[in-house]
Amino acid sequence: MAIDKKNMKVVNNKTHSLDGKALMQGKGKYTDDLAEQNSLVIKILRSPHAFAHIKSIDVSEAQKLNGVALVLTYKDVPHVSFSRAGQGYPEPSPHDKFILDEYVRYVGDEVAMVAAIDERVAEDALKLIKVEYEVLEPVLDFETAYENKSVIHPEDGIKEMFPIGFDPKKNVAASYEMHVGDVEKELAKSDVVVDETFYTQAQAHAMLETHSSNARLDMHNRLVIYSSTQTPFHMRRIMATTLGLPVSKIRFIKPRVGGGFGGKQAFHGEMFCALTTLKTGLPSKLVYTREEVFGASYTRHPMRIQMRIGAMKDGRINAIDCRSLSDTGAYGEHALTVFMIVGSKVLPLYNKVDAVRFGGRVVYTNHVPAGAYRGYGAIQGNYALESTIDILAEKLGMDPKEIREKNSMKEKETSPIFEIMGEGTKGTAMIMESCKLPYCIKRGAELINWNKNWPRVKVSDTKVRGYGMAIAMQGSGIPFMDMGSCSIKLNDGGSYNVTVGATDIGQGSDTLIAQIVAEELQTSVDNILVYSSDTDLTPFDCGAYASSTTYISGNAAWRAAIKMRERLIKEAAEYLGEKPENVEFDGKIFTSKDKTVSLYDLSVQWLYNKNLHQASVTESYFGHVSPPPFMAAYAEVEVDLETGEYEVLNYVTVTDCGTTINPMLARGQVEGGIVQGLGMACYEDVKYDKKGNLLSNNFLSYHIPTHKEIHKLTSEFADSYEPTGPFGAKSVGEIGIDTPPAVICNAIYNATGVRVHTLPITPEKILKGLKELKK
Amino acid sequence: MLVKFYLNDTLVSYDVRPDEYLSETLRSHGIKSVKVGCNESTCGSCTLLLEGKPVMSCSVLTASIENKHVTTIEGIQEEAAKIAYHFAEEGADQCGFCNVGYALVVYALKKNIKNPTDEQINDYIVGNLCRCSGLHSQLKAIKAYLKEE
Ligand code: FES
Numbered sequence: 001m002a003i004d005k006k007n008m009k010v011v012n013n014k015t016h017s018l019d020g021k022a023l024m025q026g027k028g029k030y031t032d033d034l035a036e037q038n039s040l041v042i043k044i045l046r047s048p049h050a051f052a053h054i055k056s057i058d059v060s061e062a063q064k065l066n067g068v069a070l071v072l073t074y075k076d077v078p079h080v081s082f083s084r085a086g087q088g089y090p091e092p093s094p095h096d097k098f099i100l101d102e103y104v105r106y107v108g109d110e111v112a113m114v115a116a117i118d119e120r121v122a123e124d125a126l127k128l129i130k131v132e133y134e135v136l137e138p139v140l141d142f143e144t145a146y147e148n149k150s151v152i153h154p155e156d157g158i159k160e161m162f163p164i165g166f167d168p169k170k171n172v173a174a175s176y177e178m179h180v181g182d183v184e185k186e187l188a189k190s191d192v193v194v195d196e197t198f199y200t201q202a203q204a205h206a207m208l209e210t211h212s213s214n215a216r217l218d219m220h221n222r223l224v225i226y227s228s229t230q231t232p233f234h235m236r237r238i239m240a241t242t243l244g245l246p247v248s249k250i251r252f253i254k255p256r257v258g259g260g261f262g263g264k265q266a267f268h269g270e271m272f273c274a275l276t277t278l279k280t281g282l283p284s285k286l287v288y289t290r291e292e293v294f295g296a297s298y299t300r301h302p303m304r305i306q307m308r309i310g311a312m313k314d315g316r317i318n319a320i321d322c323r324s325l326s327d328t329g330a331y332g333e334h335a336l337t338v339f340m341i342v343g344s345k346v347l348p349l350y351n352k353v354d355a356v357r358f359g360g361r362v363v364y365t366n367h368v369p370a371g372a373y374r375g376y377g378a379i380q381g382n383y384a385l386e387s388t389i390d391i392l393a394e395k396l397g398m399d400p401k402e403i404r405e406k407n408s409m410k411e412k413e414t415s416p417i418f419e420i421m422g423e424g425t426k427g428t429a430m431i432m433e434s435c436k437l438p439y440c441i442k443r444g445a446e447l448i449n450w451n452k453n454w455p456r457v458k459v460s461d462t463k464v465r466g467y468g469m470a471i472a473m474q475g476s477g478i479p480f481m482d483m484g485s486c487s488i489k490l491n492d493g494g495s496y497n498v499t500v501g502a503t504d505i506g507q508g509s510d511t512l513i514a515q516i517v518a519e520e521l522q523t524s525v526d527n528i529l530v531y532s533s534d535t536d537l538t539p540f541d542c543g544a545y546a547s548s549t550t551y552i553s554g555n556a557a558w559r560a561a562i563k564m565r566e567r568l569i570k571e572a573a574e575y576l577g578e579k580p581e582n583v584e585f586d587g588k589i590f591t592s593k594d595k596t597v598s599l600y601d602l603s604v605q606w607l608y609n610k611n612l613h614q615a616s617v618t619e620s621y622f623g624h625v626s627p628p629p630f631m632a633a634y635a636e637v638e639v640d641l642e643t644g645e646y647e648v649l650n651y652v653t654v655t656d657c658g659t660t661i662n663p664m665l666a667r668g669q670v671e672g673g674i675v676q677g678l679g680m681a682c683y684e685d686v687k688y689d690k691k692g693n694l695l696s697n698n699f700l701s702y703h704i705p706t707h708k709e710i711h712k713l714t715s716e717f718a719d720s721y722e723p724t725g726p727f728g729a730k731s732v733g734e735i736g737i738d739t740p741p742a743v744i745c746n747a748i749y750n751a752t753g754v755r756v757h758t759l760p761i762t763p764e765k766i767l768k769g770l771k772e773l774k775k
Numbered sequence: 776m777l778v779k780f781y782l783n784d785t786l787v788s789y790d791v792r793p794d795e796y797l798s799e800t801l802r803s804h805g806i807k808s809v810k811v812g813c814n815e816s817t818c819g820s821c822t823l824l825l826e827g828k829p830v831m832s833c834s835v836l837t838a839s840i841e842n843k844h845v846t847t848i849e850g851i852q853e854e855a856a857k858i859a860y861h862f863a864e865e866g867a868d869q870c871g872f873c874n875v876g877y878a879l880v881v882y883a884l885k886k887n888i889k890n891p892t893d894e895q896i897n898d899y900i901v902g903n904l905c906r907c908s909g910l911h912s913q914l915k916a917i918k919a920y921l922k923e924e
């Protein structure tokens with residue numbers, strides 16, 4: 001039953017984030033702030049070659065250096081293949097990585113590890129390690145990777161956990177095929193068919209806090225690890241399995257995290273801290289340099305995506321055929337799942353088709369491994385689909401807004417894709433209980449004044465403003481797989497401790513959870529004490545990924561609060577000698593007819609005087625569906641026809657994420673996503689030289705959006721209520737990033753007539769296109 | 776070598792290596808509010824005030840600041856709280872890793888330029904990267920703080 005938002009006092013109301021003031025005052029503790037003072041400092045020797053076999057490695061000189069505590073090579077670490085991807089179990093990513101290996105597969109891959117008394121000694125020791133490499137022919141163009149004579153994973157002992165199309169001898173990390181109906185037949189029947197191929201680049205996460213972890217043994221000789229991670233519980237499981245330790249010997253604690261965006265849904269050094277501390281008994285720490293974050297962590301999967309779309313003269317879209325090739329780099333982390341999202345969280349937007357097909361492969365190359373990155377395939381797919389829809393609209397002589405209005409998903413509708421495609425496995429059928437996409441499209445058009453401005457407005461002889469649009473969807477967690485849980489404990493005086501596994505990485509989940517619990521228990525957020533993400537002390541949560549926190553962890557918190565409320569009323573009723581159904585609770589006072597008792601009094605009594613007990617509850621939640629948030633986005637882009645340079649003057653979005661639990665934080669998620677998406681659309685580009693050396697390895701060579709480029713963002717939310725969400729909420733963490741590549745591509749086309757099929761959309765490409773048009 | 780300087784108006788004397796940078800000195804003395812996002816003067820998260828002017832502490836040699844005044848976030852707690860209020864009002868706060876640097880730079884902006892234009896604000900803060908927020912909301916928050924009496 002829908003709860004009237006007007007009656008909500010905390011949820012859907014302006015609430016400052018719980019930690020914002022402390023963080024601004026410098027009181028937030030991030031991982032490296034919590035390393036033991038006398039930690040051994042770990043440094044990694046990294047491969048100078050894109051692909052090589054280690055013929056010999058001599059660490060004797062390094063070991064002799066004063067201050068060096070430990071040097072490890074592949075000969076000294078467990079030879080157990082695993083996936084660094086912090087995913088559920090069994091992992092949909094291949095187990096194709098060893099802690100250290102005799103092969104190195106990209107420039108930056110780990111060769112050896114040194115732990116020393118300080119950073120300088122550790123760095124000096126790295127220089128003393130002598131390695132003889134047999135240099136192998138690397139694969140640096142992902143379009144040539146399939147069945148290449150260079151096999152990137154020739155080793156034994158690697159495996160898939162269940163069939164994912166893993167075929168390492170052909171350089172294939174995963175592959176996938178699906179179809180509904182007869183695509184070829186429907187395309188043949190169509191009045192108009194467009195066939196377009198797009199390329200998306202690798203993007204760097206560039207979170208401001210670099211990957212960090214540190215370890216120590218506690219008094220019981222248990223390994224305690226602080227880690228800047230999005231998935232502490234998955235980390236504990238994967239580490240236990242890989243190092244052959246019982247789960248009970250490991251504790252992962254996630255302190256404040258300085259941004260993740262998917263990049264921290266993986267191991268990046270934790271294994272080395274664990275091994276160092278286990279082997280030496282001493283605390284240790286590993287903090288990635290900025291260069292290592294760029295060159296030795298993760299990027300977004302670059303892709304080639306071909307879209308074929310058929311439509312009738314009246315604008316009805318009959319069939320969509322999407323073939324894709326994805327570059328997972330040296331390791332197959334998130335290979336299949338990111339790939340599938342290109343289809344599963346993009347193609348259902350146009351659900352009225354008679355046939356749809358999606359498939360292709362994910363190949364290994366000798367590039368920095370690709371991994372999870374906000375949008376997770378949807379941004380790549382969205383760029384290809386939403387650009388092609390504009391091309392189709394033009395062929396049909398239709399307004400791009402109209403073709404979308406006619407063909408896109410509406411409330412109470414569904415798509416067969418939901419049932420077929422899941423997270424590496426089969427999916428889950430679902431009906432869109434909430435879908436305000438038609439409103440989002442209409443409202444966004446008003447905000448940008450589409451009817452008047454589209455396609456372009458001439459500013460001067462050399463300047464034109466183009467207007468472009470796109471629509472997008474995402475999901476809310478992975479059904480039947482992602483689980484979150486929440487415990488609530490009543491303190492004397494009437495405050496509540498709330499412990500959750502949910503992982504706050506800066507998106508504000510601690511605040512959302514406090515709001516949800518406070519709303520249900522009719523109290524204020526100051527009365528809710530949230531502690532999150534400590535594998536010893538908090539209940540389980542899959543972690544912060546797949547847009548799951550608000551929906552999955554939020555639902556767990558809501559359920560726990562409902563149960564706590566019921567429990568309090570029941571016990572108050574006993575105290576009052578009444579039936580629970582006759583007792584009212586306003587957050588402070590229990591009332592039944594003329595009798596009252598306060599929560600304050602009862603909470604003190606229960607701990608010290610009468611009916612002694614601890615009032616506490618724990619509840620879990622997993623999704624049965626994954627209700628998508630929807631968005632319509634529009635941009636006004638001013639292009640200089642002489643230089644190809646352009647500025648995004650206004651980016652308008654209207655989002656349906658159900659109830660916004662915290663309207664300001666929701667806006668922060670949308671706008672933060674848009675800015676990252678604009679970075680990918682306009683200039684961010686991971687670049688290598690011909691030998692596979694990363695060229696974009698600092699903030700000068702890899703430009704992220706700054707205050708100079710970002711002008712106006714206009715962000716609104718649709719009035720929407722998702723019946724399965726906590727207080728009507730869906731997710732909002734990823735949807736913002738999906739639209740910018742297509743929107744900018746469409747706006748540039750509308751301004752200039754130049755269609756850019758490869759990201760990023762640079763002035764050079766526009767200028768080149770303009771020159772070709774003149775010919 | 777021993778270096779004496781004023782840390783938030785208190786004279787301190789630290790034993791440092793000649794090639795040590797200020798961010799490292801302060802962090803190793805327990806002042807963990809100094810955040811290091813790149814250690815190569817490109818992100819602004821380590822911003823401090825030296826003689827009232829924003830500097831990137833990862834590129835200031837500690838040996839070079841003898842007798843100078845260093846302000847860390849601990850020295851402007853009340854102003855930081857005010858800035859935090861405006862960031863929260865605009866939904867501009869997220870992971871917070873960049874925030875300390877922002878607070879110091881925005882505080883310095885307020886002291887050093889009266890009624891700055893948007894252009895001047897952007898010039899002042901452009902070296903402070905933030906990967907989480909929409910940036911536009913930060914600008915609005917900063918303007919609201921600058922208007923405060
Ligand atoms: S850490 Fe000093 S500028 Fe980045």
Ligand code: FES
Pocket residue numbers: 208258259506868869870871872873874904905906907908
């Ligand atoms: S809030 Fe995360 S970098 Fe600015």
